[in-house]
Amino acid sequence: MSEVLKVVEMFGRNVFNDGVMRDRLPKNVYRKLKKTIEDGAELDPGIADVVAHAMKDWAIERGATHYTHWFQPLTGVTAEKHDSFISAPSDGKVIMEFSGKELIKGEPDASSFPSGGLRATFEARGYTVWDCTSPAFLREDAVGVTLCIPTSFCSYNGEALDKKTPLLRSMQAVNEQALRILRLFGNTTAKRVSPSVGAEQEYFLVDREKYLQRKDLIYTGRTLFGAMPPKGQELEDHYFGAIRERIGSYMNDVNKELWKLGVPAKTQHNEVAPAQHELAPIYEGGNQAADHNQIVMETLKKVAGRHGMACLLHEKPFAGVNGSGKHNNWSLTADDGTNMMNPGDTPHENVQFLLVLACIMKAVDIHADLLRESAADVGNDHRLGANEAPPAIISVFLGEQLEDVIDQLCSRGEATHSKSGGTLKTGVDILPDLDKDATDRNRTSPFAFTGNKFEFRMVGSSDSIASSNTVLNTIVAEAFKEAADKLEKAEDFDMAVHDYIKETLSAHRRIIFNGNGYSGEWVEEAEKRGLPNIRSMVDAIPALTTEKAVRLFEEFGVFTRAELESRAEVEYENYSKAINIEARTMYDMASKSIIPAVIRYITKLAESVSAVKTACPEADVSVQTELLIETSDLLSETKVALAALADKTERAFGLETGKDQALFFHKEVFPAMAALRAPVDKLEMIVDKDLWPMPSYGDLIFEV
Template sequence: MEKRDTITEIFGANVFNDEAMQVYLPKAVFKKLKKTIEDGLELDNDIADSVAHGMKEWAIDRGATHYTHWFQPLTGVTAEKHDSFISAPKNGKVIMEFSAKELTKGESDASSFPSGGLRATFEARGYTAWDCTSPAFLKKDSLGVTLYIPTAFCSYRGEALDKKTPLLRSMQAINTQALRILRLFGNTTSHRVVPSVGAEQEYFIVDRDKYLKRKDLIYTGRTLFGAMPPKGQELEDHYFGSIRERIAAYMNDINHELWMLGVPAKTQHNEVAPAQHELAPVYEQVNVAVDHNQVTMETMKKVAGRHGLTCLLNEKPFAGVNGSGKHNNWSLTSDDGINMLNPGDTPHENIQFLLVLACILKAVDRHADLLRESAACVGNDHRLGADEAPPAIISVFLGDQLEDVIDQLCSTGEATHSIQGSKLRTGVTTLPNFDTDATDRNRTSPFAFTNNKFEFRMVGSSDSIASPNIVLNTIVAESFKEAADVLEVAEDFEEAVHDMIKKLFSSHRRIIFNGNGYSKEWVEEAKRRGLSNLPSMIDTIPALVSESSIKLFESFEVFTRKELESRMEIEYEAYSKAINIEAKAMIDIAGKSIIPAVIRYTTRLADSIIKLKTAMVDIEPYAQSSILIDVNEHLKSAKLALENLIKLMDDAGEITEADKHAGYMRKVIVPAMEELRKPIDELEMIVDKDLWPMPSYGDLLFEV
């Protein structure tokens, strides 16, 4: 039998990790670099040249010819510029060189990326700076082998033009404040606290040939037209179902590539909707998790092409079936292994945990709009609030055990017990009985506590997880700081911390909801509690520049006011541009493909009626006539809706302010697009399949 490489043999083979560094770096340099990474220190210039040389030798030994500073601008995707290792030729020969400066610093045209006014067109200089806490890696493709160096991206004046820079700033903020909380309880061994994240990635897979016949998928990533097939997801047979051979081969290929890149891909399965799947990794330090999620999305798309498939990451590529999210599992872990969100077996006695929990509830309640904004993207407007995703209302699920502890504290001032799990008895003698958890899970909650972490389920499948983690880190840092400021000077710490926990739980209980987040009753209840409901991306953007947000981010030096204002501008523009593309795609597809196809069908029907009447004068061609009348009515509606959308799009060009333009696109263009879709989806159910100009939902979802 042919020997196959094991996961342990291939994992991290293309990563400049500890194993590689020990081989290619001098021992003293390796130790100093490790300390720099672990302690979050600035890279010492004395070792930078040695690190650059070792990294270059490692990369060249594996076939690399180029390197790139890999960064995450505010486009929603990553960016890279490739340079070869060759230096100026001498005597007709080239030397392969890579200096400390080339490793640690790069330059890119900052004005060509979204900056929201931070950079004028003529102000081009931007810098990339090596993030040594996220390991460099190699990618092999048609270009050859390239060394990828994860970097931050800033303007000439130091403003953050990317998602990584503020993320790293937020990590510093929560580290400082979390350590203060640990010190309050006598901890002297922890020296660093890092947010750990695992991002569950949902996605759709469709046949590539069919994808290429759908202009809407090509241009926008989602279907702008499409009637539901006879079967959708109502039988619930796809969820955790047997994985088809073609998809299994694809998943196997993804896993191999990700493991080689050091991405700890762990779980894979079919999701609820047909053609929908999920990949989940093991938890990692948050900035590494962000980088690895970007690598995962890029790899999923690339590998799909090899298998004659296309990976769809849009949040709602198909109407009528589940959309895709990216569950952001967030926790706080110290360098000596303490998970600050671990309640233990008796959480009512775990005062440190209760304080941490109370601070997080305060943070989420106070900054709910900001947290909601961090998960806002155009595709999520179609997903949030539907039957498979959290509503656009922020609430926190804690479960019966913790809610009972809070009830005790708020009613009597003291918690004396914690609900414990029971024994699960199956009634089958050959099956083991086992202890259940003390709390069930709630899949309808946007922010749910799940044993030792919080799962933020609002994040869209196509979106970077950087933004929600920047917000989570910073709002919790603020809450920790305010608690530590009081408790560090308290005369009686025990009394002060108990009083604070009770006060925080009492003040912020409104954010706790353990019921069905999909129900209409919850929408009314949330309104009664004073919780905001922000259904659209447009509704959320003002939260970026509210005075409370500016004060929050500036106090922890995560964002400046200008950086927040720039992101507001970018988000308005991103929304407008996305809807603009969708509307133009609808006009193009409807006007050039669908309506002409329907006209051909009506001509066929009319010819049939004429021929039938000629052949049999006394026979009324009821079926053909009835269908023709029906089709003509829908065709008329489609044509009128198309003309209206064209006119409204022309009017949109007159609006110059970014926020007003985005508001117009949301309130005027989106409804007009929906009006155009309705009659066309009806026509798809009537017109001959051989005349319909693109594959149907049934073709895309079930024929993979």
């Protein structure tokens, strides 16, 4: 059988997808479920038992013994509790059952997950609720085969305790308002508009044996100590380089696992940093894309173990080389095939697109703080603005063609032409001439227009894309609503929409930046424009609970004030916990491994000096002496920094959990960690490699 046929037969094999439902469900049940999935209609609970029975039979035929409600709590990873299909034994026998009630609702302990005060320890009840718009799937692993049912997770009082519920709410909001925009232009065929998302996933691979010798990688996902090797990424030879056989075999297995789960993994390549790689899927609906990205991260880690490797999803596993992000490609697509972000060949004539563009610019400008917060996590603090990723300043890249159209509208009142791309000539006769795009790309922009979508490049590699898409959907829904509220009342629509586009673009042009986002000049220019530069996660979190944010999210039913406050509390606690774990890991490594290793090296140096002087008093021992003094000084500096780190970490626990503690960890503990790392990294370059207690950067990133 050809590889092509294998892929075709393999794809979606472990998914209870539309084809399986159509074959296994009664026609009337299938139609009702399909209507819920496609039109957003309310689920008919009367069909749940039928669907559950069909799902159970299909899963058991494929070897499943258990099922689980698969959900996404505020831990940043997925959660699940497995139950077998067996019912109460009778006459020594069991039967396999799965009811509609078990399909629709589960009851995990809500107080054991982060809730930011929404659930107290004694308030344990929470519910998982079946999300039929994201298909159930089978997970095959060493545990066996498990039926995984994507679900939302909420408290006893209905508050969202997860990432999925707000995302679904935001999709409802943007659908309603986007349809109003389409209908302004006489589009009456579209019944639903959905976000379309493709999440490119970057990751590192290291040898598992070496990984297990690094406590920092095990406990924190990044190296807390480590001197740069002689070669890093400066030759730029790894990017798009030939994929080594071991890595290629791993990628092949990852693809097969993902294809079986219906994840449309398409692109794979080496990334810029040594040992760094990327996987990109085909675009999907926003909810399913978020679920699939969680599956991608889980699969990358699981398959790495089979190949004797460890997959690192931290945003900055290694200082001195590029970190990893997750480019969130986002657009809005109607069920009649209309991509609302397609400018066409003559964008200056495409009034609907220009209105959509103006609304998006307005949304991003007004809510830049929220968009920045949506990409805030502890690891991303090491990456954003580090001349390898977008800066922490939110701006929009549109390219020459669209910026020229906007200039025409704002300066002359109308746009009369659109720049064309022209023809690309290579100067080689045998190579064909190519149609050139109308604009270049800008990899330094955090929010870049790339032809028919926006690419939000700030999301961290380990983070869920649900938060960013929730914010994108909601802020654009607000901008669409404000436009529709005004334009639906206009007596002369053509004049009103023209004026609205011009006014909106003029008011929010400051958010457009097509230049080098890595430059210091842009930081200064952004400050002059009044654009926020939010450098850290701790500084970003307050955006969640401003009155502006509360009004926005409550208006569209995405978050309540209590849910926003709870999320801010969870994020402060997550920051404090992460930095605390890193600080304690540094203390453990330095005190138990590094300092003893340095003492052994110093002892050898001292013995060498003594032995040489004894054997030959006239011999020059200046080299050993200088090394002995330098190493001893650095050891003393290490011990002082270690004591300071221990003191600051201890003081942090004397503060009340929440914002104050997170600020202390950010402003006091984190710098103390850097102060400890500095002498240790210098010591690594001096101490005999055989004595150094852990694999080096060179061992980790060049020996995979």
